[in-house]
Amino acid sequence: MTATRVLVLNSGSSSVRYQLLEMADGSRQAAGIVERIGERQSRLVHSSPASGGETPNASGGETPALASGGERRERVEEFADHDAALRAVARELEADGCGLEDPRLAAIGHRVVHGGQTFTRPTLVDDAVLAEIERLIPLAPLHNPANLTGITTARSLNPGLPQVAVFDTTFHTTMPEHAARYAIDTATADEHLVRRYGFHGTSHAYVSRRTAEMLGKDPSEVNVIVLHLGNGASASAVRAGRCVDTSMGLTPLEGLVMGTRSGDVDPAVVLHLVRVAGMSVDGVDQLLNKRSGLVGLCGDNDMREIRRRVDEGEEEARLAFDIYVHRLKKYIGAYCAVLGRVDAVAFTAGVGENSAPVRRAALQGLEGLGLSVDDARNEAEPEGPAPAGARIVSPDGAPVAVAVVPTDEELEIARQTYELVSEAGSAAHR
Numbered sequence: 001m002t003a004t005r006v007l008v009l010n011s012g013s014s015s016v017r018y019q020l021l022e023m024a025d026g027s028r029q030a031a032g033i034v035e036r037i038g039e040r041q042s043r044l045v046h047s048s049p050a051s052g053g054e055t056p057n058a059s060g061g062e063t064p065a066l067a068s069g070g071e072r073r074e075r076v077e078e079f080a081d082h083d084a085a086l087r088a089v090a091r092e093l094e095a096d097g098c099g100l101e102d103p104r105l106a107a108i109g110h111r112v113v114h115g116g117q118t119f120t121r122p123t124l125v126d127d128a129v130l131a132e133i134e135r136l137i138p139l140a141p142l143h144n145p146a147n148l149t150g151i152t153t154a155r156s157l158n159p160g161l162p163q164v165a166v167f168d169t170t171f172h173t174t175m176p177e178h179a180a181r182y183a184i185d186t187a188t189a190d191e192h193l194v195r196r197y198g199f200h201g202t203s204h205a206y207v208s209r210r211t212a213e214m215l216g217k218d219p220s221e222v223n224v225i226v227l228h229l230g231n232g233a234s235a236s237a238v239r240a241g242r243c244v245d246t247s248m249g250l251t252p253l254e255g256l257v258m259g260t261r262s263g264d265v266d267p268a269v270v271l272h273l274v275r276v277a278g279m280s281v282d283g284v285d286q287l288l289n290k291r292s293g294l295v296g297l298c299g300d301n302d303m304r305e306i307r308r309r310v311d312e313g314e315e316e317a318r319l320a321f322d323i324y325v326h327r328l329k330k331y332i333g334a335y336c337a338v339l340g341r342v343d344a345v346a347f348t349a350g351v352g353e354n355s356a357p358v359r360r361a362a363l364q365g366l367e368g369l370g371l372s373v374d375d376a377r378n379e380a381e382p383e384g385p386a387p388a389g390a391r392i393v394s395p396d397g398a399p400v401a402v403a404v405v406p407t408d409e410e411l412e413i414a415r416q417t418y419e420l421v422s423e424a425g426s427a428a429h430r
């Protein structure tokens with residue numbers, strides 16, 4: 001039997017999201033989440049299609065959406081740690097007929113947030129790889145430890161199964177030094193690994209490739225600006241399939257205005273708040289990551305609610321929207337300059353895929369750069385189930401195509417994982 005399935009695991013500190021994908025056709029065979037790991041009342045929600053059909057993408061919402069005609073199982077019990085949680089996931093998959101020992105399972109693909117400068121491609125996990133991910137913990141203290149736990153636990157459940165680490169930073173490792181370095185003392189920067197790494201890499205990779213496909217071109221033939229606008233948000237400039245600049249930096253705090261994160265500020269704001277306002281370093285960290293961005297400006301981080309308030313004439317919401325759009329527009333202009341020639345601008349993630357007002361406002365006045373939306377197309381509801389929502393919203397014959405492309409990070413992780421194990425397998429047979 002050929003192994004054509006990949007289990008994708010996204011392990012957080014107290015949760016694990018998972019999807020089982022069939023690579024022959026990209027269909028989802030199961031999806032789920034375990035939440036509140038380590039608490040008395042952990043919760044596992046598992047959904048699977050009735051008969052091998054499509055299970056909706058489980059990456060975005062709180063819990064996986066229920067496939068129409070599919071099955072949804074929920075369990076509330078104590079999962080003391082990731083080991084207990086993953087064992088429960090394995091039992092659910094087993095009940096669906098594809099457990100971790102199933103010969104159809106080719107590998108497990110793990111999302112890992114930070115790969116530093118070391119990991120420039122998806123990587124088959126061994127002890128040395130685990131040690132390196134551990135060495136990078138100071139760069140992602142909240143995420144890499146949880147990602148590591150997910151990998152070591154999955155490995156112990158089936159030691160023979162290939163485990164592949166797919167890094168959020170990898171897609172951006174092609175950035176040239178002049179885009180990746182901060183203009184600070186080189187010795188200090190190098191000693192402390194301070195440089196621009198970028199995040200959301202699997203999304204930028206997936207969306208830029210899908211956009212090329214929509215234009216009927218090979219990724220090597222097109223230049224694309226990708227705008228990943230979710231609760232976290234980042235932009236990237238992709239030349240011929242390779243990232244040449246991105247808006248997030250050492251951490252996911254730099255760049256665009258986000259749901260709760262400030263994005264770009266004068267670095268001296270931090271010094272001012274510590275020295276003059278007497279805030280602690282942790283206090284400033286909290287402020288910039290959790291109480292800034294849209295929520296800091298108007299109390300809401302959901303773009304739907306903000307638009308409702310704007311439509312009701314609320315000034316505070318209007319200003320928050322305008323600041324969000326102004327920053328976005330600056331990055332679009334900057335990346336037009338970085339790329340020189342732009343073939344497409346692609347909007348993705350919660351806001352990018354769903355908010356016609358954000359897309360329209362971000363491109364308003366940029367006709368001189370060849371950028372505009374067709375209002376009817378921009379405002380039309382996407383047709384068909386995701387990911388069929390991918391569509392062009394610029395006018396016919398526009399110099400630059402504007403695309404809305406639903407992202408699919410799990411599919412991208414699965415694709416990269418499968419490619420790697422298939423290559424490794426064929427190399428072993430040669």
Ligand code: AMP
Pocket residue numbers: 060061229230231232259301302303304349350351354355
């Ligand atoms: P994500 O992080 O990609 O899941 O995106 C989450 C964000 O998408 C939410 O915080 C909302 O601001 C935004 N969002 C989701 N649905 C819509 C919608 N229909 N219209 C506008 N914004 C939306």
